[in-house]
Amino acid sequence: MHIDLEALERSIERWKPTLDALDPWRLLRPDEIDRLYVTRPRTPLRSLMQELLHGEDNTKCVLYGARGAGKTTELDRLSKVLHERFCIVSANLGDSLPEGSGTLAIIILLGAASLSALESWLTHPDAELTALIKADSSSWLARARSRFNDALKPLGMAAEQVAELVKAVAPLVALFEPTTAAGAAIAVGAVKAAPAISKVASRSRELLRRDKLLGRVEPGKEDEVNAVIAAVNSILSDLREASGRTPLIIAEGLDKLSDLKSIETAVADIDYLLKFESALILSGPIRLSFDLQSYEIHGQRQLSLHTLPNVPVLQVLPGEEPREGDEGVALLLELYQLRMAQLTNPDDQDRYPEEVLRRAARMSSGLVRDFLKLLRGAGVEAQKEGADAVTKDHMEATIRTQRQTMQRFLRDTDLDLLKQIAQRGVLPTSERADTLLYENFIVCYNNGDLLYTPHMLILDYVQKYAEPDP
Numbered sequence: 001m002h003i004d005l006e007a008l009e010r011s012i013e014r015w016k017p018t019l020d021a022l023d024p025w026r027l028l029r030p031d032e033i034d035r036l037y038v039t040r041p042r043t044p045l046r047s048l049m050q051e052l053l054h055g056e057d058n059t060k061c062v063l064y065g066a067r068g069a070g071k072t073t074e075l076d077r078l079s080k081v082l083h084e085r086f087c088i089v090s091a092n093l094g095d096s097l098p099e100g101s102g103t104l105a106i107i108i109l110l111g112a113a114s115l116s117a118l119e120s121w122l123t124h125p126d127a128e129l130t131a132l133i134k135a136d137s138s139s140w141l142a143r144a145r146s147r148f149n150d151a152l153k154p155l156g157m158a159a160e161q162v163a164e165l166v167k168a169v170a171p172l173v174a175l176f177e178p179t180t181a182a183g184a185a186i187a188v189g190a191v192k193a194a195p196a197i198s199k200v201a202s203r204s205r206e207l208l209r210r211d212k213l214l215g216r217v218e219p220g221k222e223d224e225v226n227a228v229i230a231a232v233n234s235i236l237s238d239l240r241e242a243s244g245r246t247p248l249i250i251a252e253g254l255d256k257l258s259d260l261k262s263i264e265t266a267v268a269d270i271d272y273l274l275k276f277e278s279a280l281i282l283s284g285p286i287r288l289s290f291d292l293q294s295y296e297i298h299g300q301r302q303l304s305l306h307t308l309p310n311v312p313v314l315q316v317l318p319g320e321e322p323r324e325g326d327e328g329v330a331l332l333l334e335l336y337q338l339r340m341a342q343l344t345n346p347d348d349q350d351r352y353p354e355e356v357l358r359r360a361a362r363m364s365s366g367l368v369r370d371f372l373k374l375l376r377g378a379g380v381e382a383q384k385e386g387a388d389a390v391t392k393d394h395m396e397a398t399i400r401t402q403r404q405t406m407q408r409f410l411r412d413t414d415l416d417l418l419k420q421i422a423q424r425g426v427l428p429t430s431e432r433a434d435t436l437l438y439e440n441f442i443v444c445y446n447n448g449d450l451l452y453t454p455h456m457l458i459l460d461y462v463q464k465y466a467e468p469d470p
Helices: 005-021 028-036 045-054 071-082 103-123 131-135 138-154 158-173 193-206 222-243 260-266 289-293 294-296 326-341 354-363 370-385 392-407 412-424 429-437 457-464
Strands: 062-065 086-092 172-175 246-252 281-282 306-307 442-444 450-454
Touching: 005 370, 028 071, 028 326, 045 062, 045 071, 045 306, 062 071, 062 289, 071 086, 071 246, 086 103, 086 158, 086 222, 103 138, 103 158, 103 172, 103 193, 103 222, 103 246, 103 260, 131 289, 131 370, 138 158, 138 193, 138 222, 158 193, 158 354, 222 246, 260 289, 260 429, 289 306, 289 429, 294 306, 326 354, 326 370, 354 370, 354 392, 354 457, 392 457, 412 429, 412 450, 412 457, 429 442, 450 457
Parallel strands: 062 281, 062 306, 086 246, 246 281
Antiparallel strands: 086 172, 442 450
16 A cells, blocks of 8 residues: 655644644643633632632642643632732642652642742742842841751751752642732743653652552651641741732642542642641642531531533523533633634635534543543544545544544443443442543533533444433
């Protein structure tokens, strides 16, 4: 079979801008957030902001939602809006934590992120520091490092390792800092550059991989944990004074951990995190709402839970075929149009007909990442053929490929479980159901009630091959 390599290369080059714009793993730069952000129906953003602005300085919140639902984008938008009112430090836990880490590892990681942020504030030439702080900034840093070192020494971390941890964490920390008087923005860490992240995240995991940081805090070790918290609070106090604003720690990425057991372990001692003398948003999968539901059900106001529902591309009723939700589909089409509007060549902006876009929106089950994956996959199919635009056949080929990928994960008994969920709209109490929800084989919609259904990519497969009703 003859392959025209030159034609293939031309097709790849021609499609590159469009496919790059639809990259489902691409993180928005701070300067892109306003241009590419789409306001979602029932977004928790307003309630989060209201709680942070009108609550106490140590407001603690949890944002939970499905993997790929768009939590990072929502939090980046929140950071962009609030960065002049809060000193925001955003750290990605999932990239930095070893599997099996307990809450103490999160505390140390966030302490290292806060120390890295303090270093940025005290050393950046454009930072608006008071004359007193600027004159004594080196002493401030020395004291903060010393307190953190002293607190981690009983846990087996030498000063050199602590310094290396802070250095390793720094590229994973995003600071959304205010514009200076000179009109230039402090941009340290603001762009989450992917190429370097893997290497530094690996080093962070190595430094935190120690027995004392795995699992729950052992009985009798409470004083050691409280000493670490005191050191972190001292850093946060310095950060507050240096920036002139309340620190807001955003700890996201728990849904990058490989399994639910790791997430359960990571938040098992969350009461320690509530001792942080700063505002805090912890972000992760729907499972967090199960692990932390006592804070909501029993009215414990130290911690409030906020959900980011899937984009309502479907109207789901138990036992009925899901119907298209116009509002949600329109939102995803707007997201696509905003991304295409950033391309300079008009030919790159019109490669997807509306019927293909609507099909991708429906089959994504309202997960933004899955919508972009379907669009990009169909674009790759068109590019391989040398076509200038995506057709329905390209989209169906992509849907088939992604469906088969999901099918390989499913067991025989999963089909019966998923059929039961499709019929009743309720999530059964089982470890396997929790896992399928975590992996997005089950999706959740807020249609007035919280209703669960199999992902649209596998719904037909489930209904066809599950055991028939008796």
